[in-house]
Amino acid sequence: MQSRxxxxxxxxxxxxxxxxxxxxxxxxxxxxxxxxxxxxGASAVTALAARAARRAVTGP
Incomplete structure (x- = not known):
């Protein structure tokens, strides 16, 4: 499950x-x-921030 x-x-x-x-x-x-x-590099940082923001709003 962790790998998925x-x-x-x-x-x-x-x-x-x-x-x-x-x-x-x-x-x-x-x-x-x-x-x-x-x-x-900038898009990598922004993509990680977007993922973190989505997880903060909707949960894991």
């Missing part, structure tokens, strides 16, 4: 992270490797 919960958590974070990264890259004028790294 971990898989669902990883899927939720990935579901947040992909569009957040894409949005960030669309909003910049030129995409270079540094901007890609910043977008990936």
């Amino acid at each position: 919960r971990t898989l669902l958590a990883a899927a939720e974070v990935a579901a947040w992270r992909a569009p957040l990264t894409a949005l960030r890259l669309v909003l910049v004028s030129t995409v270079d490797p540094l901007e890609l790294a910043v977008a990936a």
Whole structure:
């Protein structure tokens, strides 16, 4: 049961992270490797915060 919960958590974070990264890259004028790294890092932090906020509101 724990592995299913971990898989669902990883899927939720990935579901947040992909569009957040894409949005960030669309909003910049030129995409270079540094901007890609910043977008990936920022979206990871934001995705974890979004998951935490959802869990705080709806529970586990």
